[in-house]
Amino acid sequence: MSNQVSPGEALERLFEVIREEAVANPAFARRLLDAVDVTVIFSGPDAVKVADPILAAARSDYATFRESFLSFTEKDLKSLIKGFVLATDEQIKGVKTKPKQSGLVDLMWEGAHRKLDERRVR
Amino acid sequence: MSILVAIANPKGGVGKSLTTMMLADGLALTYGARILVIDADPQAGVTKALLGIAAENELHRQRIGLGTILKLFQSGDRIRLAGHRVIAGDLIELRDRQPGLIDMIPSNHELLGALPDFEHTVRKKRRKDRLDVLLSHTLRAEIQSIESNYDVVLIDCPAGPGALGLAGLRLAQHIIMPTSLETNAYSTLTDFLKFILADDLDLASKVRVHPLITQYHATNTTQREMLHHIKQGLYELNAIPRPVPYATALQNAAAHPGPGAFRSVREKYGNALPDLVAMTKAVAERISANH
Numbered sequence: 001m002s003n004q005v006s007p008g009e010a011l012e013r014l015f016e017v018i019r020e021e022a023v024a025n026p027a028f029a030r031r032l033l034d035a036v037d038v039t040v041i042f043s044g045p046d047a048v049k050v051a052d053p054i055l056a057a058a059r060s061d062y063a064t065f066r067e068s069f070l071s072f073t074e075k076d077l078k079s080l081i082k083g084f085v086l087a088t089d090e091q092i093k094g095v096k097t098k099p100k101q102s103g104l105v106d107l108m109w110e111g112a113h114r115k116l117d118e119r120r121v122r
Numbered sequence: 123m124s125i126l127v128a129i130a131n132p133k134g135g136v137g138k139s140l141t142t143m144m145l146a147d148g149l150a151l152t153y154g155a156r157i158l159v160i161d162a163d164p165q166a167g168v169t170k171a172l173l174g175i176a177a178e179n180e181l182h183r184q185r186i187g188l189g190t191i192l193k194l195f196q197s198g199d200r201i202r203l204a205g206h207r208v209i210a211g212d213l214i215e216l217r218d219r220q221p222g223l224i225d226m227i228p229s230n231h232e233l234l235g236a237l238p239d240f241e242h243t244v245r246k247k248r249r250k251d252r253l254d255v256l257l258s259h260t261l262r263a264e265i266q267s268i269e270s271n272y273d274v275v276l277i278d279c280p281a282g283p284g285a286l287g288l289a290g291l292r293l294a295q296h297i298i299m300p301t302s303l304e305t306n307a308y309s310t311l312t313d314f315l316k317f318i319l320a321d322d323l324d325l326a327s328k329v330r331v332h333p334l335i336t337q338y339h340a341t342n343t344t345q346r347e348m349l350h351h352i353k354q355g356l357y358e359l360n361a362i363p364r365p366v367p368y369a370t371a372l373q374n375a376a377a378h379p380g381p382g383a384f385r386s387v388r389e390k391y392g393n394a395l396p397d398l399v400a401m402t403k404a405v406a407e408r409i410s411a412n413h
Contacts, residue, residue: 034354052347058356084347119308119348119357121315 026050048076053084057112069105077104086111124158124269125409127276128294128329133310134281137300137336137366139167140376141401142278144366145298146172146224148402150211151387154222155273159210160203160265161229162188162290163280164237167376169228172210174378181208182230189232195260196243203227203264212381213390225272237286254288262293274409288323296330296409300366302337303345312357331360332408334401338365362404369394 005013022029030050051072056065069077081087087107097103129142142159146168149155161169169178169187181187186206195201211217211224241253265275279290291297297318301311311333318325335352339345352361366372371394375384384390391398 031350034350052350054347054351055354055356058351083343085344116356119312119351121312121319121358 048072048080051080053080053086053108053112054115057109058116062109065109066102066105069108070101072101074100074104077101077108081108081111084111084115086115124272125274125296126265126294127274127296127298127409128279128290129276129298129300130279130287130291130294131299131301131307131311132281132283132287132314133301133307136302136307138281139163139165139171139278140372141298141300141334141336141366142168142276143171143376144372144398144401145274145276145405146210146226147213147216147387147390148398149274149406150216150222150224151213152399152402153273153406156221156271157211157224158207158268158272158275159224159226160188160261160275160277161226162233162286163229163278164189164231164233165280166229166231166233168278169226169230171376171378172224172226173208173212173228174380174383176380178228178230181228182232187228187230187232189230189234189236191227192233192236192240196239201260201264203261204268207268212384213387214385215387233286237284241285253285254292257285257289258292261289265293291318291323291325291329294329296332298362298405299331299333300336301333303335303342303348304337308348315359330408332405333359333361334405335361335365337368339368362401362408364397364400364404366401367394367397369397372397 018032022032026046026049030052034055051069053065053069056068060068069080072080078092081092081104082089087110091107092104095103095107127145129138129145131138146157146159150157159168159172161167166178169181173181186208188206191201191203191206206227207225208228209224210226211222216222216224240257244251244253244256269275277290277293279287281287299311299314301307315331315333318329318331320326335349338349349365351357352359353363371392374392375390375394378384387398388395
Protein backbone atom coordinates (compact mmCIF):
# COMPACT_ATOMS: atom_id res chain seq x y z
CA MET A 1 0.00 0.00 0.00
CA SER A 2 1.36 3.41 -0.94
CA ASN A 3 1.48 6.31 1.53
CA GLN A 4 1.37 8.81 -1.31
CA VAL A 5 -1.92 10.68 -1.67
CA SER A 6 -2.87 13.80 -3.56
CA PRO A 7 -3.05 17.11 -1.62
CA GLY A 8 -6.83 17.09 -2.14
CA GLU A 9 -7.18 13.58 -0.69
CA ALA A 10 -4.93 14.48 2.24
CA LEU A 11 -7.05 17.54 3.04
CA GLU A 12 -10.25 15.56 2.67
CA ARG A 13 -9.04 13.01 5.21
CA LEU A 14 -8.03 15.80 7.58
CA PHE A 15 -11.38 17.59 7.32
CA GLU A 16 -13.22 14.32 7.77
CA VAL A 17 -11.52 13.83 11.13
CA ILE A 18 -12.43 17.43 12.10
CA ARG A 19 -16.03 16.91 10.96
CA GLU A 20 -16.34 13.68 12.96
CA GLU A 21 -14.87 15.34 16.05
CA ALA A 22 -17.25 18.31 15.71
CA VAL A 23 -20.25 15.96 15.53
CA ALA A 24 -19.09 13.96 18.55
CA ASN A 25 -17.89 16.92 20.60
CA PRO A 26 -20.29 19.89 20.79
CA ALA A 27 -17.81 22.07 22.70
CA PHE A 28 -15.29 21.64 19.88
CA ALA A 29 -18.04 22.41 17.34
CA ARG A 30 -18.86 25.61 19.23
CA ARG A 31 -15.21 26.72 19.22
CA LEU A 32 -15.04 26.10 15.47
CA LEU A 33 -18.20 28.10 14.87
CA ASP A 34 -17.07 30.93 17.17
CA ALA A 35 -13.82 31.10 15.22
CA VAL A 36 -15.72 31.87 12.03
CA ASP A 37 -18.22 34.06 13.87
CA VAL A 38 -21.26 31.92 13.10
CA THR A 39 -24.13 31.74 15.58
CA VAL A 40 -25.82 28.36 15.89
CA ILE A 41 -28.48 27.52 18.45
CA PHE A 42 -27.71 24.26 20.22
CA SER A 43 -30.61 22.45 21.85
CA GLY A 44 -31.30 19.36 23.93
CA PRO A 45 -28.49 17.71 25.90
CA ASP A 46 -25.84 19.38 23.70
CA ALA A 47 -26.88 22.84 24.88
CA VAL A 48 -25.42 22.45 28.35
CA LYS A 49 -22.15 21.10 26.93
CA VAL A 50 -21.60 24.18 24.76
CA ALA A 51 -23.13 26.83 27.02
CA ASP A 52 -20.69 29.56 28.02
CA PRO A 53 -22.32 31.97 30.51
CA ILE A 54 -19.39 34.42 30.37
CA LEU A 55 -19.57 34.69 26.59
CA ALA A 56 -23.38 34.95 26.80
CA ALA A 57 -23.21 37.69 29.47
CA ALA A 58 -20.75 39.66 27.35
CA ARG A 59 -22.89 39.43 24.24
CA SER A 60 -26.43 39.76 25.50
CA ASP A 61 -28.54 41.82 27.86
CA TYR A 62 -30.06 40.54 31.10
CA ALA A 63 -33.41 39.60 29.55
CA THR A 64 -31.85 37.63 26.69
CA PHE A 65 -29.44 35.96 29.11
CA ARG A 66 -32.30 34.84 31.35
CA GLU A 67 -34.30 33.62 28.38
CA SER A 68 -31.32 31.56 27.17
CA PHE A 69 -30.75 29.78 30.47
CA LEU A 70 -34.18 29.51 32.19
CA SER A 71 -35.02 26.36 30.21
CA PHE A 72 -32.00 24.54 31.69
CA THR A 73 -32.54 22.11 34.53
CA GLU A 74 -31.48 23.02 38.07
CA LYS A 75 -28.75 20.36 37.89
CA ASP A 76 -27.35 21.74 34.62
CA LEU A 77 -27.33 25.31 35.93
CA LYS A 78 -25.46 24.24 39.07
CA SER A 79 -23.00 22.34 36.91
CA LEU A 80 -22.40 25.43 34.73
CA ILE A 81 -21.95 27.70 37.76
CA LYS A 82 -19.41 25.31 39.26
CA GLY A 83 -17.68 24.62 35.93
CA PHE A 84 -17.10 28.31 35.24
CA VAL A 85 -16.50 29.09 38.95
CA LEU A 86 -19.21 31.76 38.97
CA ALA A 87 -20.32 31.31 42.58
CA THR A 88 -19.44 29.37 45.71
CA ASP A 89 -21.31 26.31 46.97
CA GLU A 90 -22.69 28.43 49.82
CA GLN A 91 -24.10 30.97 47.36
CA ILE A 92 -25.70 28.18 45.34
CA LYS A 93 -27.23 26.70 48.49
CA GLY A 94 -28.49 30.16 49.43
CA VAL A 95 -30.77 30.40 46.38
CA LYS A 96 -34.32 30.18 47.73
CA THR A 97 -36.39 31.30 44.74
CA LYS A 98 -39.18 29.20 43.34
CA PRO A 99 -38.46 27.84 40.82
CA LYS A 100 -34.78 27.65 41.73
CA GLN A 101 -33.72 28.12 38.11
CA SER A 102 -34.62 31.79 38.30
CA GLY A 103 -32.30 32.48 41.23
CA LEU A 104 -29.54 30.32 39.78
CA VAL A 105 -29.64 32.19 36.46
CA ASP A 106 -29.37 35.49 38.36
CA LEU A 107 -26.42 34.11 40.31
CA MET A 108 -24.83 33.05 37.03
CA TRP A 109 -25.39 36.52 35.51
CA GLU A 110 -23.75 38.24 38.49
CA GLY A 111 -20.83 35.79 38.50
CA ALA A 112 -20.27 36.11 34.76
CA HIS A 113 -20.22 39.91 34.98
CA ARG A 114 -17.83 39.80 37.91
CA LYS A 115 -15.45 37.69 35.81
CA LEU A 116 -15.80 40.03 32.84
CA ASP A 117 -15.07 43.06 35.02
CA GLU A 118 -12.02 41.37 36.54
CA ARG A 119 -10.59 40.32 33.20
CA ARG A 120 -11.38 43.31 31.03
CA VAL A 121 -8.60 45.76 30.40
CA ARG A 122 -10.80 48.84 30.34
CA MET B 123 16.06 52.54 11.59
CA SER B 124 15.47 49.51 13.77
CA ILE B 125 12.29 48.54 15.58
CA LEU B 126 12.61 48.77 19.37
CA VAL B 127 10.66 46.13 21.24
CA ALA B 128 10.49 45.81 25.04
CA ILE B 129 9.54 42.49 26.56
CA ALA B 130 7.99 43.56 29.84
CA ASN B 131 5.66 42.58 32.63
CA PRO B 132 6.10 43.64 36.27
CA LYS B 133 5.33 40.09 37.39
CA GLY B 134 8.22 37.67 37.52
CA GLY B 135 8.15 34.12 36.22
CA VAL B 136 5.83 34.72 33.28
CA GLY B 137 8.39 33.96 30.57
CA LYS B 138 9.92 37.33 29.63
CA SER B 139 13.44 35.97 29.13
CA LEU B 140 12.20 32.85 27.35
CA THR B 141 10.09 35.02 25.04
CA THR B 142 13.09 37.27 24.34
CA MET B 143 15.25 34.26 23.49
CA MET B 144 12.55 32.79 21.24
CA LEU B 145 12.01 36.10 19.45
CA ALA B 146 15.73 36.62 18.89
CA ASP B 147 16.20 33.11 17.50
CA GLY B 148 12.93 33.16 15.59
CA LEU B 149 13.36 36.56 13.92
CA ALA B 150 16.99 35.88 13.00
CA LEU B 151 16.28 32.42 11.60
CA THR B 152 12.88 33.01 9.98
CA TYR B 153 13.53 36.43 8.48
CA GLY B 154 17.32 36.68 8.45
CA ALA B 155 16.88 39.65 10.78
CA ARG B 156 19.77 41.34 12.56
CA ILE B 157 18.91 41.39 16.25
CA LEU B 158 20.37 43.22 19.22
CA VAL B 159 19.24 41.89 22.61
CA ILE B 160 19.70 44.20 25.59
CA ASP B 161 19.42 42.27 28.84
CA ALA B 162 18.20 44.85 31.36
CA ASP B 163 17.41 42.23 34.00
CA PRO B 164 19.85 41.63 36.89
CA GLN B 165 18.65 38.02 36.91
CA ALA B 166 20.27 37.78 33.47
CA GLY B 167 17.71 35.24 32.25
CA VAL B 168 18.17 35.90 28.55
CA THR B 169 21.97 36.14 28.89
CA LYS B 170 21.96 32.65 30.42
CA ALA B 171 19.44 31.39 27.85
CA LEU B 172 21.38 32.65 24.81
CA LEU B 173 24.94 32.20 26.04
CA GLY B 174 24.88 29.74 28.96
CA ILE B 175 25.67 30.20 32.64
CA ALA B 176 29.41 29.65 32.21
CA ALA B 177 29.59 32.40 29.57
CA GLU B 178 27.58 34.74 31.79
CA ASN B 179 30.11 34.23 34.61
CA GLU B 180 33.03 34.75 32.21
CA LEU B 181 31.53 37.98 30.83
CA HIS B 182 31.00 39.18 34.39
CA ARG B 183 34.67 38.44 35.11
CA GLN B 184 35.66 40.37 31.97
CA ARG B 185 33.48 43.27 33.10
CA ILE B 186 31.25 43.17 30.03
CA GLY B 187 27.59 44.01 30.48
CA LEU B 188 24.99 46.58 31.43
CA GLY B 189 26.01 46.67 35.12
CA THR B 190 29.59 47.52 34.17
CA ILE B 191 28.35 50.17 31.74
CA LEU B 192 26.42 51.89 34.53
CA LYS B 193 29.40 51.66 36.89
CA LEU B 194 31.72 53.19 34.31
CA PHE B 195 29.18 55.97 33.75
CA GLN B 196 29.41 56.88 37.43
CA SER B 197 33.16 57.27 37.17
CA GLY B 198 32.73 59.76 34.36
CA ASP B 199 32.81 57.54 31.26
CA ARG B 200 30.24 57.72 28.50
CA ILE B 201 27.68 54.91 28.23
CA ARG B 202 29.17 52.84 25.42
CA LEU B 203 26.84 50.01 24.44
CA ALA B 204 28.87 49.17 21.35
CA GLY B 205 31.90 48.07 23.33
CA HIS B 206 29.85 45.59 25.34
CA ARG B 207 28.25 43.68 22.46
CA VAL B 208 28.84 39.96 22.33
CA ILE B 209 27.84 37.45 19.67
CA ALA B 210 24.88 35.44 20.92
CA GLY B 211 23.67 33.55 17.84
CA ASP B 212 25.54 30.27 18.01
CA LEU B 213 23.27 28.01 15.95
CA ILE B 214 24.92 26.73 12.77
CA GLU B 215 22.00 27.88 10.57
CA LEU B 216 22.40 31.36 11.99
CA ARG B 217 26.15 31.47 11.54
CA ASP B 218 25.77 30.30 7.93
CA ARG B 219 22.93 32.65 7.10
CA GLN B 220 23.52 36.25 6.16
CA PRO B 221 22.54 38.83 7.26
CA GLY B 222 20.73 37.16 10.19
CA LEU B 223 22.60 37.58 13.45
CA ILE B 224 22.07 37.99 17.17
CA ASP B 225 24.24 40.31 19.25
CA MET B 226 23.58 41.05 22.86
CA ILE B 227 24.47 43.40 25.68
CA PRO B 228 24.61 40.89 28.53
CA SER B 229 23.66 41.35 32.14
CA ASN B 230 24.57 39.85 35.48
CA HIS B 231 23.70 40.33 39.15
CA GLU B 232 26.15 43.26 39.31
CA LEU B 233 23.32 45.32 37.83
CA LEU B 234 21.40 45.04 41.12
CA GLY B 235 24.07 47.03 42.94
CA ALA B 236 24.98 49.23 39.99
CA LEU B 237 21.54 50.76 39.66
CA PRO B 238 21.30 52.37 43.14
CA ASP B 239 24.88 53.66 42.73
CA PHE B 240 23.93 55.06 39.33
CA GLU B 241 20.91 56.76 40.88
CA HIS B 242 23.04 58.23 43.66
CA THR B 243 25.49 59.64 41.12
CA VAL B 244 22.88 61.22 38.86
CA ARG B 245 21.00 62.69 41.82
CA LYS B 246 24.11 64.65 42.72
CA LYS B 247 24.24 66.16 39.24
CA ARG B 248 20.66 66.38 37.99
CA ARG B 249 18.30 66.31 40.92
CA LYS B 250 15.09 67.02 39.04
CA ASP B 251 15.16 64.23 36.45
CA ARG B 252 13.35 60.98 37.06
CA LEU B 253 15.80 58.11 36.95
CA ASP B 254 13.87 56.16 34.30
CA VAL B 255 13.67 59.26 32.09
CA LEU B 256 17.39 59.90 32.42
CA LEU B 257 18.22 56.26 31.78
CA SER B 258 16.03 56.09 28.69
CA HIS B 259 17.52 59.33 27.29
CA THR B 260 21.05 58.12 27.90
CA LEU B 261 20.42 54.67 26.45
CA ARG B 262 18.45 56.02 23.49
CA ALA B 263 21.39 58.13 22.34
CA GLU B 264 23.67 55.09 22.48
CA ILE B 265 21.18 52.78 20.76
CA GLN B 266 20.81 55.33 17.98
CA SER B 267 24.54 55.23 17.39
CA ILE B 268 24.49 51.47 16.68
CA GLU B 269 20.94 50.76 15.54
CA SER B 270 21.76 50.95 11.84
CA ASN B 271 23.43 47.55 12.35
CA TYR B 272 20.15 45.99 13.47
CA ASP B 273 16.62 45.41 12.24
CA VAL B 274 15.16 44.79 15.69
CA VAL B 275 16.37 45.72 19.18
CA LEU B 276 14.85 43.54 21.92
CA ILE B 277 14.98 44.83 25.49
CA ASP B 278 14.38 42.18 28.17
CA CYS B 279 12.98 44.25 31.05
CA PRO B 280 13.23 43.14 34.67
CA ALA B 281 10.24 42.27 36.84
CA GLY B 282 9.09 44.81 39.39
CA PRO B 283 8.46 48.54 39.11
CA GLY B 284 12.12 49.62 38.84
CA ALA B 285 13.69 52.38 36.80
CA LEU B 286 15.31 50.01 34.30
CA GLY B 287 11.98 48.41 33.44
CA LEU B 288 10.31 51.80 32.99
CA ALA B 289 13.26 53.02 30.92
CA GLY B 290 12.78 49.97 28.67
CA LEU B 291 9.14 50.91 28.18
CA ARG B 292 10.09 54.50 27.34
CA LEU B 293 12.59 53.33 24.73
CA ALA B 294 10.25 50.95 22.95
CA GLN B 295 7.84 51.36 20.07
CA HIS B 296 6.25 48.02 20.88
CA ILE B 297 5.81 46.20 24.18
CA ILE B 298 5.41 42.44 24.11
CA MET B 299 3.83 41.56 27.42
CA PRO B 300 4.15 37.87 28.23
CA THR B 301 1.62 36.58 30.72
CA SER B 302 0.39 33.25 31.90
CA LEU B 303 -3.34 32.70 32.41
CA GLU B 304 -2.85 31.96 36.08
CA THR B 305 -5.12 34.31 38.07
CA ASN B 306 -2.45 36.50 39.70
CA ALA B 307 -0.44 36.83 36.49
CA TYR B 308 -3.50 37.78 34.49
CA SER B 309 -4.66 40.39 37.02
CA THR B 310 -1.14 41.89 37.08
CA LEU B 311 -1.33 42.13 33.31
CA THR B 312 -4.66 43.98 33.34
CA ASP B 313 -3.44 46.33 36.10
CA PHE B 314 -0.23 47.03 34.14
CA LEU B 315 -2.17 47.69 30.95
CA LYS B 316 -4.47 50.08 32.80
CA PHE B 317 -1.39 51.82 34.21
CA ILE B 318 0.05 52.28 30.71
CA LEU B 319 -3.27 53.34 29.21
CA ALA B 320 -3.82 55.82 32.05
CA ASP B 321 -0.91 57.66 30.50
CA ASP B 322 0.94 58.39 33.74
CA LEU B 323 4.18 57.75 31.86
CA ASP B 324 3.00 59.47 28.68
CA LEU B 325 3.34 56.11 26.92
CA ALA B 326 -0.14 55.41 25.62
CA SER B 327 0.30 57.29 22.37
CA LYS B 328 3.89 56.20 21.83
CA VAL B 329 3.84 52.43 22.19
CA ARG B 330 1.69 49.57 21.05
CA VAL B 331 1.15 46.83 23.60
CA HIS B 332 0.81 43.20 22.56
CA PRO B 333 -0.02 40.74 25.35
CA LEU B 334 1.34 37.25 24.66
CA ILE B 335 -0.08 34.24 26.47
CA THR B 336 2.74 32.06 27.79
CA GLN B 337 2.97 28.83 29.79
CA TYR B 338 -0.36 27.79 28.29
CA HIS B 339 -1.75 24.48 29.48
CA ALA B 340 -4.09 23.20 26.77
CA THR B 341 -5.49 20.56 29.12
CA ASN B 342 -6.48 23.13 31.75
CA THR B 343 -10.16 23.86 31.07
CA THR B 344 -10.09 27.28 32.79
CA GLN B 345 -7.14 28.39 30.67
CA ARG B 346 -8.77 27.00 27.52
CA GLU B 347 -11.95 28.89 28.31
CA MET B 348 -10.01 32.12 28.97
CA LEU B 349 -8.02 31.78 25.76
CA HIS B 350 -11.24 31.27 23.84
CA HIS B 351 -12.71 34.42 25.40
CA ILE B 352 -9.54 36.38 24.66
CA LYS B 353 -9.65 35.29 21.01
CA GLN B 354 -13.31 36.30 20.88
CA GLY B 355 -12.32 39.79 22.06
CA LEU B 356 -14.27 39.62 25.34
CA TYR B 357 -11.59 41.27 27.44
CA GLU B 358 -10.42 43.88 24.87
CA LEU B 359 -6.91 42.57 25.27
CA ASN B 360 -5.63 42.66 21.67
CA ALA B 361 -3.49 39.65 22.54
CA ILE B 362 -1.34 37.76 20.07
CA PRO B 363 -3.71 34.91 19.24
CA ARG B 364 -1.24 32.01 19.35
CA PRO B 365 -0.19 31.10 22.91
CA VAL B 366 3.23 29.78 23.83
CA PRO B 367 2.63 26.38 25.43
CA TYR B 368 4.01 25.16 28.73
CA ALA B 369 6.47 22.71 27.21
CA THR B 370 9.45 20.73 28.38
CA ALA B 371 11.09 21.39 25.02
CA LEU B 372 11.07 25.17 25.66
CA GLN B 373 12.47 24.73 29.15
CA ASN B 374 15.27 22.64 27.66
CA ALA B 375 15.89 25.21 24.91
CA ALA B 376 16.44 27.90 27.57
CA ALA B 377 18.87 25.71 29.53
CA HIS B 378 21.83 26.57 27.33
CA PRO B 379 24.65 24.08 27.93
CA GLY B 380 27.28 26.41 26.42
CA PRO B 381 28.53 27.74 23.07
CA GLY B 382 28.13 25.31 20.19
CA ALA B 383 25.99 22.92 22.24
CA PHE B 384 23.00 23.26 19.93
CA ARG B 385 23.88 22.65 16.30
CA SER B 386 20.50 23.51 14.83
CA VAL B 387 17.28 25.26 15.72
CA ARG B 388 15.53 21.88 15.48
CA GLU B 389 17.93 20.41 18.00
CA LYS B 390 17.47 23.39 20.31
CA TYR B 391 13.68 23.65 20.20
CA GLY B 392 12.72 20.01 19.48
CA ASN B 393 8.97 19.53 19.19
CA ALA B 394 8.37 23.17 20.19
CA LEU B 395 9.81 24.36 16.86
CA PRO B 396 6.33 24.96 15.32
CA ASP B 397 5.49 27.11 18.36
CA LEU B 398 8.67 29.14 17.87
CA VAL B 399 7.86 29.75 14.20
CA ALA B 400 4.18 30.57 14.83
CA MET B 401 4.96 32.98 17.68
CA THR B 402 7.71 34.68 15.67
CA LYS B 403 5.43 35.20 12.67
CA ALA B 404 2.59 36.53 14.83
CA VAL B 405 4.91 38.99 16.58
CA ALA B 406 6.61 40.00 13.33
CA GLU B 407 3.22 40.81 11.84
CA ARG B 408 2.44 43.08 14.79
CA ILE B 409 5.75 44.93 15.06
CA SER B 410 6.17 45.44 11.32
CA ALA B 411 2.65 46.87 10.92
CA ASN B 412 3.77 50.50 11.26
CA HIS B 413 7.20 50.18 9.74
